[in-house]
Amino acid sequence: MNTTSSSASSSGTAYTGDEGCSCIDATETLSSLTDRSCTTTSGEVGILLTLCGPCAPLKYGSGACLQTFFFGTLHNDDGCNSLSKHFQSSLFQHDLLYDEDCYSQTNNGKPTLDESKTYCLRNWCFVDPTTCRKDSEERVYRSSYFGYSSDVDLFYSYSTCNSTEYDWMEYEKSNLHITKKILGGVSIQSAVAAYIPPIMYKRNSDGDTLDLKGMGDEYYDDAVPYEGIYANYIEEIIKISNGDIKNVTYTHGSRASRVIHPKSMYTATVQDVADGLVDMAVGPFWITGERLSLVSFTIPLIYDRVVLVIPKPGTKSTLAEEVYKVLEPFTWGTWSLVLGVIIFSALLSVWFSDRAALAKKRYGSDLRDKKTNRRRKRVYARLALDSFLQKGMYFFGAAVEQEKGASLSSNFLHFGFGFFILIVVSAYVANLAAFLTRATSSYIGTIEGAIAARQRICAHPALASELKVKHPDANFVFTGNGGYYGMIDDFNNGNCDMLAMGREESTTNLDLLNKLCDSNLVFTDGLILENAIAFPIRTELASGFSYWLNEGDKMHDISLRNAMDSFNFEKEVVQCNVELDEQTIETSEYDQIAPRNLFLPVILFLSCGIVAIALHVFHLYRVRQGKKSSIAGRVSMLLPSDEMLSMRKRIESDADSVDFPPLDHRTCDLKSRRSTDEHAISSFLDDESGNENGLGGDDSAADESASC
Structure with a gap:
């Protein structure tokens, strides 16, 4: 394989990089690393590329994209002029000369170029990163041989030598041999x-x-x-x-x-x-x-979630909490709605009734003052109160009054009120048993709730600064010593109301979990702080050790979480369940009845109330028009004959007992309304008795009406 560069000129000079990103001389920088000084095989001063070698000369990577190598032994017998006769030089790649990983041992013991190490044949040199970034587009990298911990800044470039860094990058990523240079054993x-x-x-x-x-x-x-x-x-x-x-x-x-x-x-x-x-x-x-x-x-x-640890809900219950359970099936809005319906029904009942006769019979008082002819508010208030209490008793008894001889308006009102009672009482009774028997579950499960309630929170002193910055308004109590155990002791001694504990350490500490059981404490999901867990380490080892932690996680599925899951520990059984979400019953079983759940009975009640009001207004209008009676104002008589006769006597007795002042238009209206009701009853009774005209008992009423 040709190991020389085509960049070498015929004169033996090497290419020094592209313009704007030229090769630099790093000899002085490398010589400053005295703790990595070594002696090369040729006897000159060199530099260890890693803590374990190899030893390269100080000119390594300097001055040009290729390095000059001398063959033969230098002699000076004939003086300087004879040097050219005793040696020859050639240009080689920096790595090819000094990276021992570029070679493999053969059977005869001589090193042979490893053809798989293609990066060894690539040209590169050290460069000035500032100049290259500003004046060129060449790709520059920091040297992994001389990293941040070496206190020197050395950068290299392949592209400035018209080469590529691809082979080196691939080799560095995929071959474990190169990684030995991270920490060096x-x-x-x-x-x-x-x-x-x-x-x-x-x-x-x-x-x-x-x-x-x-x-x-x-x-x-x-x-x-x-x-x-x-x-x-x-x-x-x-x-x-x-x-x-x-x-x-x-x-x-x-x-x-x-x-x-x-x-x-x-x-x-x-x-x-x-x-x-x-x-x-x-x-x-x-x-x-x-x-x-x-x-x-x-x-x-791993990231540790610091959460609230609180007293187990339901372990303590006050008398007030037990009393309040009776009201819990309904929301406060629903209770307000029920009260409003009762009041509304009571007021309409007073309006629909013969108030003058009713007041005279019940309290012996007239609705109007005989001297001033003004309405007596006290009597009206008493009528309204009695009606409210009466409707309330009907509601609590889950029924409505079966009033004999009630007007059509009253019957419509009671029809709607009865349906409302049916639905509301049924819903209340269905939910009440569950609310009365459940454990008191009101608790503070968030840091915001703890701050609002001014709760004292025992916390670990190691997190004091972080907690104060994250939640400046929280009332943290930092334990004196003992860590989590000291925090539990502080809680038991009444120094705090709840704790802030990290889940990662505490949930794997079985003895600590049993301590929580003894103190009736449970974990919530109320996040206070999320903090990273890592190993403190010497600065010069931090990067290399972190590399292997990351390599284990990404390439080998080796992580702290997996180590926790796979660890086989002969442990004692935890005495209780320390998780809040498993201590509480599903909230759907305790949903409160809201006003929207009573939409139908409320609408029916209001509809009946509106119809009743309309009927009563129509009846009053007819009476004021001089009519003796109206179909809306007549008493509903679905009674046996003897009961009808008894009611007629009662109405006549009530009417006779009322002592009216001199007649005015209001009194006439009242007497007309009363006479109309009496006329309806008398007519019905006379018909039942065989009176052909059906007008028995109406003469006095007619006279009274005429006198008005």
Whole structure:
């Protein structure tokens, strides 16, 4: 295979890039990386392209698209003029000369060009990105050999050398050998903040799982291995790195850091990473502003939802709550509608009745003052109150009055009122039993509701800054120490009314879940804050380790969530159900009756009321026109003969007992209306008695009418 470039001129010079994006000399920049200095096979000073090699000369990638290589040994026996006799030079691609991955070993032990490594034959050089962006259209990339952590900025371009970067990009994406240059087979020491079975834990000498309460001397003994979800997850990441991550060992946090951060063992462990005591920390670490100011973090592993944890609804019930259940089948709007219908029906009944006779009979009072002839409001009010109470009793008894001799207007009114009572009482009774027997389920399940009710919320001190910024009006109580366990203790001691807890850690901590059961606490869906969980790590390792975390998720289906789902942990059974949505009964069983549900009975009642009003107005109009009676005003008589006679006597008695003042036009109207009703009854009774004329008992009424 031809390994020289066609760009080489006959004079042996190499192409230096397109105008506007020329190759630069990066020798001085590379020589500044003293921690990566090395000696090439030819004995000159070089630079390690990765932490593990290979060693390339400082002129690597500099000055031109191809690099000059000298064959033979230099001698100076005859002086400078004899050099041309003892060596020859040629131009080669930078990678072809110094990237050992471009070659494979043959049977005779000599390296042979690997024809699959097509990127080795592509021309490129280091360039100035500022100039290229401004003065050319060449594609420029930052060198992965000398990344951000190297404190130097080196950029390369294939297109300025009339070449393509496609082969290199494809090789970098698909071939795992190139990825070994990310971390270079690093060994990582990681600290663990605390025992949280099944997240991370140790076992005692008896093989029993240890939790936070069981942390003892074995926590500081690195010979005792860690187990758990996170340990298994890290092991899977190490496997797919193919040696780029040599191993991850676990150790304890320092006592000094826990003195500095007494409220959070996790923040104390982050401090250990910041102080350089360990390379990384493994566990469910929230990314917070305070922690980011100390160290870098990997990419997020999972997002933790911090939600409200509240007392289980129904575990406490006051007398007032039990009393209120009687009213719960209806909404307040429905109760207002019922009250309005009763009042409306009562007022119409007073209007339709013979108020003067009724007032005289019941209270011994006239509707008008005998001296001033003015209406007595007190008597009218008493009539209205009696009618309201009467209609209310009919409603509560689920029936209407069976008034003998009621007018047609009254019957229409009672017909509509009776249908309304039928529907409303049936709906109320159908729902009442369910509401009376259910547990009290009124609760605050959102942060907005907690703020409005001024509830005290116990929260983790590690999230203090984030919570205060997100919800400045909330009344958070940050526990002194102990994390979630300290928050539960504060709740039990009455220091707060509810808690703010992250679901990811707490729902996998079985001991913590049982603590919630003991305190009658349940999780809600009321989101307070969503926070990323990641590993705190040294800055120079953050990018490389994050690469493998992302590679595991995207290419190998290795994620923390899957590790949680697949972990087999011999665990005790949780004592109760800590989810609110499974504690409550479906809300459809407790839907309240709303006014719209009573549309039909209300419309029928109003229709009957309108018809009754129209009939009564028509009756009054006929009486004022001088008519003795009207079909609308006649009393409905569907009674046996003896009852009819009794009613006639009662009406006559009521009429005679009323002592009217000197007649005026209003009194005449009243007497005309009364005489009309008496005429209707008398006519019917006389017909039943055999009176041929059917006018018995009407003479006095006619006289009274005439006198008016």
